[in-house]
Amino acid sequence: xxxxxxxxxxxxxxxxxxxxxxxxxxxxxxxxxxxxxxxxxxxxxxxxxxxxxxxxxxxxxxxxxxxxxxxxxxxxxxxxxxxxxxxxxxxxxxxxxxxxxxxxxxxxxxxxxxxxxxxxxxxxxxxxxxxxxxxxxxxxxxxxxxxxxxxxxxxxxxxxxxxxxxxxxxxxxxxxxxxxxxxxxxxxxxxxxxxxxxxxxxxxxxxxxxxxxxxxxxxxxxxxxxxxxxxxxxxxxxxxxxxxxxxxxxxxxxxxxxxxxxxxxxxxxxxxxxxxxxxxxxxxxxxxxxxxxxxxxxxxxxxxxxxxxxxxxxxxx
Amino acid sequence: xxxxxxxxxxxxxxxxxxxxxxxxxxxxxxxxxxxxxxxxxxxxxxxxxxxxxxxxxxxxxxxxxxxxxxxxxxxxxxxxxxxxxxxxxxxxxxxxxxxxxxxxxxxxxxxxxxxxxxxxxxxxxxxxxxxxxxxxxxxxxxxxxxxxxxxxxxxxxxxxxxxxxxxxxxxxxxxxxxxxxxxxxxxxxxxxxxxxxxxxxxxxxxxxxxxxxxxxxxxxxxxxxxxxxxxxxxxxxxxxxxxxxxxxxxxxxxxxxxxxxxxxxxxxxxxxxxxxxxxxxxxxxxxxxxxxxxxxxxxxxxxxxxxxxxxxxxxxxxxxxxxxxxxxxxxxxxxxx
Numbered sequence: 001x002x003x004x005x006x007x008x009x010x011x012x013x014x015x016x017x018x019x020x021x022x023x024x025x026x027x028x029x030x031x032x033x034x035x036x037x038x039x040x041x042x043x044x045x046x047x048x049x050x051x052x053x054x055x056x057x058x059x060x061x062x063x064x065x066x067x068x069x070x071x072x073x074x075x076x077x078x079x080x081x082x083x084x085x086x087x088x089x090x091x092x093x094x095x096x097x098x099x100x101x102x103x104x105x106x107x108x109x110x111x112x113x114x115x116x117x118x119x120x121x122x123x124x125x126x127x128x129x130x131x132x133x134x135x136x137x138x139x140x141x142x143x144x145x146x147x148x149x150x151x152x153x154x155x156x157x158x159x160x161x162x163x164x165x166x167x168x169x170x171x172x173x174x175x176x177x178x179x180x181x182x183x184x185x186x187x188x189x190x191x192x193x194x195x196x197x198x199x200x201x202x203x204x205x206x207x208x209x210x211x212x213x214x215x216x217x218x219x220x221x222x223x224x225x226x227x228x229x230x231x232x233x234x235x236x237x238x239x240x241x242x243x244x245x246x247x248x249x250x251x252x253x254x255x256x257x258x259x260x261x262x263x264x265x266x267x268x269x270x271x272x273x274x275x276x277x278x279x280x281x282x283x284x285x286x287x288x289x290x291x292x293x294x295x296x297x298x299x300x301x302x303x304x305x306x307x308x309x310x311x312x313x314x315x316x317x
Numbered sequence: 318x319x320x321x322x323x324x325x326x327x328x329x330x331x332x333x334x335x336x337x338x339x340x341x342x343x344x345x346x347x348x349x350x351x352x353x354x355x356x357x358x359x360x361x362x363x364x365x366x367x368x369x370x371x372x373x374x375x376x377x378x379x380x381x382x383x384x385x386x387x388x389x390x391x392x393x394x395x396x397x398x399x400x401x402x403x404x405x406x407x408x409x410x411x412x413x414x415x416x417x418x419x420x421x422x423x424x425x426x427x428x429x430x431x432x433x434x435x436x437x438x439x440x441x442x443x444x445x446x447x448x449x450x451x452x453x454x455x456x457x458x459x460x461x462x463x464x465x466x467x468x469x470x471x472x473x474x475x476x477x478x479x480x481x482x483x484x485x486x487x488x489x490x491x492x493x494x495x496x497x498x499x500x501x502x503x504x505x506x507x508x509x510x511x512x513x514x515x516x517x518x519x520x521x522x523x524x525x526x527x528x529x530x531x532x533x534x535x536x537x538x539x540x541x542x543x544x545x546x547x548x549x550x551x552x553x554x555x556x557x558x559x560x561x562x563x564x565x566x567x568x569x570x571x572x573x574x575x576x577x578x579x580x581x582x583x584x585x586x587x588x589x590x591x592x593x594x595x596x597x598x599x600x601x602x603x604x605x606x607x608x609x610x611x612x613x614x615x616x617x618x619x620x621x622x623x624x625x626x627x628x629x630x631x632x633x634x635x636x637x638x639x640x641x642x643x644x645x646x647x648x649x650x651x652x653x654x
């Protein structure tokens with residue numbers, strides 16, 4: 001299995017270098033530090049959530065409600081700022097909203113035992129609905145200057161806060177997944193929940209922690225999204241789950257759970273960001289870009305299946 | 318009481334519960350909204366439910382096989398646009414042929430999903446999440462962001478939404494409603510009477526056992542997705558007739574509406590169980606709530622999505638808990654059957 005993983009990530013590396021080479025040949029200024037930071041920043045909220053989605057999918061679950069939680073947190077943040085709240089306390093309330101959303105998902109999935117696909121699909125509609133209730137069909141903006149500055153300007157050197165958070169989470173969640181007992185429990189449950197239960201793993205607890213973590217991180221990402229854009233609407237972050245899940249699956253994480261690595265997901269993130277940037281450089285419209293991402297999503301699962309079939313056939317022959 | 322609940326099948330219980338919920342909803346809103354129990358309101362709800370019904374029936378077939386189709390909303394958009402375009406170019410086209418064309422385009426889109434899911438062994442949620450984006454971006458490219466307008470459509474299609482097939486007292490039953498109900502009836506009867514159609518439920522309830530029983534599971538799943546595509550196509554046709562103006566966002570969000578109707582209608586998301594009568598009642602219930610909320614002055618219409626989400630969650634939670642309770646009671650009875 002390690003061999004397969006290594007080859008998948010090796011493949012990703014080759015694809016990434018090819019995308020990079022293609023982009024550089026189209027636009028020589030592509031490889032500057034500033035452009036790379038820009039390219040990261042355009043999707044930084046999605047890639048932050050992709051990190052925690054990695055753990056959820058390895059656990060053989062899915063969370064379709066992340067984008068709605070992002071949108072809801074962004075809307076609540078903007079609403080509170082407009083009501084004259086301080087940025088810090090408004091952000092804290094948003095994290096509270098995320099915590100609450102995560103607890104709802106966690107209880108329904110881990111305790112009541114409803115498939116996460118259904119729970120998070122219903123919650124995706126529900127949380128999106130709450131955003132619409134708050135902003136109706138208007139948009140909220142007029143944030144204090146320091147909020148927009150924190151969202152856009154560099155915090156450590158040229159790196160903005162959101163990007164710093166991404167790299168911190170990348171390391172933290174990478175260590176959590178690959179180096180701790182909890183991470184091993186996540187993988188074991190993803191491989192076979194029944195076996196995990198019989199070997200004394202508290203399956204419900206692990207799942208609950210993951211869903212709460214996902215919603216809280218999504219809420220933080222939503223606040224960062226609001227701060228970066230400077231204005232939010234009821235449909236902010238709509239449909240982000242497609243990109244997020246695509247990044248994770250392209251990174252070699254199995255949709256059936258039990259398999260995947262943070263390094264693979266990081267490479268997939270690099271590929272998708274560079275691909276989108278490259279397509280934008282070639283004047284390809286956003287809708288076609290989304291179509292390409294959708295195709296990638298299907299291929300990232302279909303290709304390993306086909307390769308597996310071919311190998312099995314060769315082994316039999 | 319225990320004995321009674323033990324004897325009545327869970328499906329029947331579900332249908333009775335749904336009917337009571339629908340009755341309660343109508344009674345509640347009739348006290349809140351002036352002139353609610355009128356022929357106009359019946360028309361409004363029946364014609365709007367007619368757009369959702371075929372797509373929900375298709376979604377139900379897919380969910381019965383333990384899969385899901387998130388791309389049906391995009392298929393609806395593509396079909397409504399392409400059918401509208403074809404009718405604009407060939408106004409002489411026979412209405413029956415127009416319906417078949419719509420269902421055919423939908424079936425092709427469904428077949429693409431089905432092939433990748435059934436023989437590529439890629440989970441349906443991944444494939445249809447991908448084609449949800451793919452079909453929509455195809456529509457944007459294909460249409461070049463132009464709009465189909467009512468003016469370009471043949472007169473019979475423009476008149477279709479107002480055409481009644483027959484009237485019961487003051488209640489007019491529109492042609493589009495009959496069309497949707499007919500699709501519902503055909504699938505419903507097939508699922509309960511035809512051996513071939515029962516395979517959808519067999520594959521969904523236990524894929525391994527179905528394989529042992531000699532059922533070609535991938536083929537059954539493939540057919541389910543083709544049917545879902547064709548029925549989304551029928552919804553696309555009714556959508557085209559109802560609205561006339563088709564933009565690139567046509568059908569956006571219909572995948573969620575259809576799943577809501579199916580789940581509220583008591584089809585198990587784990588596959589293997591559910592009835593088309595339930596789907597019909599689920600569709601009508603969701604649509605009644607949707608249409609009534611927009612007219613209810615106490616609550617802003619922006620609550621629609623939030624309430625819809627909560628309704629789905631409540632329906633699934635009650636269903637899961639009730640099914641578990643029922644199973645426990647049956648065990649205690651010592652399997653009296």
